[in-house]
Amino acid sequence: MESAAEIVPLLEILPAAEPSEAAPVVLAAPTTESAPSVAPLEKIAEATAATVEEPAAESKAETNGKALLPVETKKLPEPQPEQNGKEWKEDKDFNNVAEAEGQQKKLPYPKSVFFIISNEFCERFNYYGMRTVLVLYLSRQLGYAEDTATVVFHVFTMFVYFLCVFGAIVSDSWLGKFKTILYLSMVYICGSVLLTLGAIGPLNLPVETFTMLGLALIALGSGGIKPCVSAFGGDQFKVPEQVKQITSFFSLFYFSINAGSLISTTVTPILREDVSCFDDINCYPLAFGVPAILMIISVVIFVLGRSLYKMKPPAGNMVVLVSSTIWTAITTKCKEKKTNPREHWLDYADKKYERQLIDDVKVLMRVLFLYLPLPVFWALFDQQGSRWTFQATRMDGDMGSWDIKPDQLQVLNPLLILVFIPLYDVAFYPALSLIGIRRPLQKLTAGGILAGIAFIISGIVELNLEKTYPDLPYSQHIQLRVFNTENCPLTFSSNLLGAESFEVPQFGVYTNKDLYVANSWNLEYQISSSDPNCQLSNVGSQLLTQKKAWSLFVNPLNATQNTYWQEDFVDKPSESHPLVRTVANVPPQSTIVWKNADKGDIAYEQYANETLLTRVYSAKYDVLIDGVPVGSVDVHAGGVYTLLVKQNAQGGYDHVLIEVTEPNSMNILWLIPQYVIMTLGEVMFSVTGLEFSYAQAPPSMKSVLQACWLLTVAFGNVIVVIIAEAALFDSQASEFFLFAGLMFADMLVFMVMAYYYQPNDPNKKEEVQPLTGDAKTEIPPLEEGVENKGKDINE
Template identity: 40%
Template sequence: EFCERFSYYGMRAVLTLYFLTYLGWDHDLSTAVYHAFSSLCYFTPVLGAIIADTWLGKFKTIIYLSVVYVLGHVIKSVGAIPTVGSNTVHIALSMVGLILIAFGTGGIKPCVAAFGGDQFQEKHNYFFNNNSGIVKSNSFKLPRGDVQCFGGDCYALAFGVPAALMMVALVVFILGSSLYRRNPPQGNILLEVCNCIGFAIKNRWRRSKYESKRRHWLDWAEDKYSKRLITEIKMVLRVLLLYIPLPMFWALFDQQGSRWTLQATRMNMSFGAFSIKPDQMQTLNALLILVFVPVFDLFIYPLVSLCRINITPLRKMATGMIFAALAFGAATLVEVHVVKTVVKPAPAGQCLLQVFNLAPGDVRLHFPESQPFPEPLMYLQDPGEYLKLPLGAPSTNVSLEVDYEGTASRCNVTFGQQEAYSLILHPSRAGIRCRLVSEHLASVASRRFVNTLSEAVTVTVGDETFHADANYSVSANKTLQRGVYNKVSCSLQSKTCPDLDLGLLDFGASYTVVLLESGRITTHKMEDVHANNVHVAWQIPQYVLITAGEVMFSITGLEFSYSQAPANMKSVLQAGWLLTVAFGNVIVLIIAEGAGLEQWKEFVLFAVLLLAVCGVFSVMAHFYTYVDAQHLDKMDANDHSGGQRSSKGEQSWGSLNPRRLVPP
C-alpha cells in the first residue's frame, strides 16, 4: 500500500506541470484535464467493488487491476519520451495511460483496505494509515528538473519511478498470496440497494393509482424485499442526502495539485541553502495531517467542550468548510501579489514587445500610428516591462522609422496577435538594422545570449549549451535551474575565451546577456522579465487552513457516516463518499474551462460558493436527527445471531472499523 500510494501521488504531483511545460497546454486546460483524471479515479471504485463482489473476488481484482495500473504507468512514462513520435502521439499516450491508471487505482481502492480487513478477526482492532506514503512521494524529489534527459526536464523518469514502485507493490502482494485469507465473492450490496430502490420507484408508478398511499416511497418495495433491508436503506438515504452539498468542499481541496501548484510556479522557491519545486508544496498537507489529527483529538476538541460548546460531527464538518473557504481567501491574497510580477499573455488583437538598443548611442523609434516609445532608447538600456502593441489583423506588417545620429532608416517587421517579441536594434554599415525575435514567456528562469562578436560563440551554462552565430545573432532561450553561475565556459571558433561571470539566475526571471569585446570578452546582463519576488512560504497559511478543514470535514464526515448506518450498509456510504470527491473534481473542470475568470477572481468564486453551500449544509444538519448507536448495535447483533440479513456477506467496503479509519 505504501508503494501504491507513493506511485499514485508521486505521479499526480507533477501531472499539472507536465501538461504545462511538456505538452505546452495553458493553465486552464492543464487544470481541467488534471481534475478530469482525478474525477475518474473516484468514479471507478464503484466498478471495482462490483467486479470484486460479484465476479472475481477481492484478491483477483487487486491482481488484475494492478496489472492495468502498471500498464498505465508504463504508457504514461513512454509518452513523456520526446523521441517517441510527435506531440499528438505524446498526448494520445498520456491520455491512454491516465485512463488505465484511473481504472487501476480506482478499481483496487475499495478492495485493498477491505482485503486487509479480511486478514483480521472481528475481535481485532487495527489502524490503517496511508499518509506516510503520500508524504514520502511528495517530499522525495522525483527526477524531473534535477535530472536532465533528452535535452530537458526528465518527465519520462519522473513517471517511470512511480511505474517501478507499482511493479514492486504488485510483486510483493503476489509473493504473499499463500498467506492470505480469501473470502469468495458473495454478492454486492450496492447492486442490491439499487435494485430495491428501482423496484420501489417502478412499483409505486404502476400501482399508486389504485392502491392507498404508503408512509414512505421505499415501502412500495415490500412486495419483493424484506422490511429490514428497506429500513436500512432509509437510514442510508438520510445520510446520502447530507452528501449532496459535500462535492463543493472537494472542489476546493483538490486544487492543491492544480491551481495552487501553478501559483507556486510563479513564486520564489529558494530557502537559501536549498530550493524546492512547485509540486513539493503539496507535502505540507500530508505532513500537517499527521500533526493535526492528534492535536485536534487530544487538545482542540476537548478544549472546545470545556467551553460548553456542543461540537457535533455535522458542526465540525460545517466548520471544516469555513476553513477551506478561508484557505482560498488566503490564496486570493497571495495571487493578487503574484500577478504583479508575472507577464500576462497578450490579449486578442495585440502583441507584446520589448526593444534592445545595441547601437552605441541613443536611438528613437517611431511607429506608423502610435508612439509606444516617446523617449530615446539608450545604449544597453534594460527593456523594462513588455508593451502591448495593438494590431489591426492576425498578422500585421509594420514599417518602423529609426533615428540614429541624425540619420533615419526604416525596418519592416511582421507581428502576430497574442505573441511576444523582442526587437533588437544593432549597428551596421548602412546605419541601424532590426532583428525581430519571437519569445516564449516561461514561468521559470531562462537565459539567452546576443553575440556582438565577429565570430560564432558557444557558451555552456550548467547542463545547457548556447550557440550564437557572429554579428548580433541570438541564441535559443533555454530554462535553467536557479543558481549563481560565476564560472561559465566560453569558446570561439578560433580560441577559448576566459570563464564568464553571469551572476544569479533567479526564479521566474528571463535574462538577455550581450557578449561584448573590448580588449577581452565581457558580458552585459539585462533582465527582460523581473524575478519572482513573492516567496512560496506565503502559501503556508492556505495549506494550514485547508488541512485544518480536511481534519474537521473529511475524517469527521466518514466517521459520522459510518456511525449512522448498519455495518452491512457501510459499503454504500463509502461509495457515496467517494462519488462526492468525483463530483467535486467535475465542478473544478467546469469552472476552469467555462468561467474564463482571472485566477484571483476564480479563487474568490470558489470561496463564496463554498460558504453558500456551507449555509445550505448547516440548515440540513439542523434538521437531521442522529441515530442512536445502541439501536445500530442491536441491529448488528440480530444480524450476527441469525436474524434476516439484507446482504450476502462482507463486501469490498465495510470490513473496516469506522472509528479506526483514516480516509484516503
C-alpha cells in the first residue's frame, strides 16, 4: 500500500491561532496503500499538552532585519499562590486547562467537518481503487513487461509523495487550504477521467498517452491535497476549548480513510475481473470509472460545505523558511569560511535569521540524519502494489465457491493494521521488552528487519513458484508441437536437426521443447501415415525463427493443404485467466461454443477454422458444435489449453483437452505470511519512527519533519525504479533476496547511527538572550477587535 499513517494529527493543527492566521498545513504521514497505521490519538493529545504554539510559518516579525521563529505562546490561567490550600502548578495538564476554559462557553461541534470527512472517504476510494489495479492494467492492457509496469507504478507513487510538499507550500504560502484542495481536486478529476477514457477500447483513443497524462494529473492532485485536507479539518475547531472534539474528529477522519481504502481495495478488483465490457473479459473502464465518479462526488460534497467552513488565510510555510535558512548558511559559508569561521555551518545564517530558529534547525538536522537509511524500508513496503501483485497472478486463487483476485490480496495490509495496532501496546511491545527491545530506535530497527524477513519469505515462495513455471524457448532454440486430429498416428519427417523423423500419436500431440535453430531455419517437412484408413500425405515448408514456440495443426477438413502453422503462446498468461483454443476436425463453417456449465452464459463462440487463443474464466465449460454437445472441460487460472475435437462413427464427437502450459498450482494463501510480517514491521517502523521524531524535533520543526518523512517514501520508490530498470537478475526470487539484503545492511548502518545519536531533550528550555539596543521586535498588527493573546517575546 503506501506507507504508514495516512493521518497523524500533528501539533501544528491543534494550537490556537489568531483569527487572522491559518495553522500551517500538516504534511500527513504516508499512507498504507489501503489503510493507514496511525499513532493513538490520545498520545497526540498528550503531546499537544507540552506545547501550544503559533502557526509554524515564515513570520515577518523581524529583529534587526532578522527573520524570527514564530512566537511560542501559551494561554494559561493567571497563576495563583494557592488554590484550596495547594500550590497551583504551571505545568498543569493541558486538557484540564481546556476543560476549565470550556466551562465558560461550550462550543458546538462544527458541522463543516462532516463534509470534509465525506470528501476524504470518496477521494481515498478513488486513489486506492485506481492504484490497486494499476500494475495489472499496465501489463495486460498496455502490454508492458512486468519490469516496465513496475517502473511506471513506482514513478507514479514517487511523484505523489514528492508533490505532497508542493501542495503544503502552495497552501501555506499562496492559496490557502480551501482553494488548494478545490483546485487540485479538479486536476485530480481530470486525471481520473482521462485514465478511464483511455481504457475504453471502442473509443480508439491513444491509450498510452491518455494513461500517462492521467497518472501525471492524479499524482499532482492526490499528492497536492494529501497534506491539506486533515489540516483544513483541524482549522474548523477552536483550540484549546475543543481539544476533545478535535481528537474525535481525527478518529472519524482516520475511519473514513480506512473505510474508503478497504472498500475500494476489495471492490475494484471485482469490477475489473467479474464484469465484462466492450468485448473484453476484464472491465478496466469500470474499475477506473467508478472511483472517478466517487472523486467527482467528493468535490461536490466539499463545495457544498463551503458556507460552513472556517477559512484562514495562508500564513507562510516553515519548510520554505527552513530551506531558506539552510541555503543562506551554505552560501554565506562559501563566502566567509576563511575570513569569518564559525563553530557550526548553520551559524553562518545568523545575519539574517534569529538564533532560536538556527538552533532549532540544528536539532532538526540531527534528527533528519537518522532519516537517511529510511527510504530502503519504503522501497520494500511499496512493492506490495507491484512485485507482490505480479507474484499473486502466478498463483491459484481458487477457494472453491469464490476466487481471490491477485490484486485483491492487497486488502490484507489494512485489515492486519487494524488488528495489530491495538495489540502492540498490550502484547507485542511487552514481548519485545523481554528480549531487551524497549527504546524507539530499537523498535524501528526491528521493524526494518521484519521487512527484510518478509522479502526473504517472498523469495522462498518465488523459488517454489519457479518450479511451476513453463519452459520457454530461449536464444537459438525453438519449441515444436504437432497437433493431430486424425484417428491414426502420423509420421513427420523434416530437415531439422533433432526432428528428422518422429511419430505423432493419433488424436494427440507431439512436443519437443528444445530444438536448435541458430537464427532462423527454413523447415522442409513431410507428413504421412501408414494407416490405409487415413490416406494422408502432405509436403510443405515453414520459416522458423529462434526463441519462439511453433505449432503445426494437422486437420484435413479444416485447412488448406491439410495443415497450418501458428506461432504459439506457451507462457503463463499475465492476467492469470486460462487461455483456450479449439482445433476441430469438422467443416470450417461449423460454430463452436463454450458455455459456462454453472452459469449457462456463453464464454466464447467461434467458427471451426479459427484457432486463436481466447481468454476465459477459470470454470467448467460445456462445449457444443452447431448445438450438438461435445463434452465438458475444466480449465484453471494460468493454464494454456488446446481442445482437439473430431467426429466419431456414431455421428457425435470425441474430444481431448491438451494442457500446453500447466495451470497455477501453488495456492495464493501462501502469500499471507509475507504480508503479516511486512505489516508487523510497518506498524513498528512507521508509528515508532513518527513518535520518536515528534518527541525529538523542536515544536516549530514538526511540519518540516513531516515533509522529510514523506520524502523518504518518495526516495524509497526511486530505489525500486533503479533496481527494476537495471534488470540485474533473470529470477525474481534473486531480486527479492537482493532487497532483503539491502534492508539488513541498511538496518546495520542505522544501528550504528542510532548508537552515536545524542538525544534532544524537548523539555529543556533554551536560554533566550534579551534583546538590547535597537533590536526591537516588530509584532505584526492584529486585526481590529482581536485580543492579543500572545506573550511578549522577552518574557
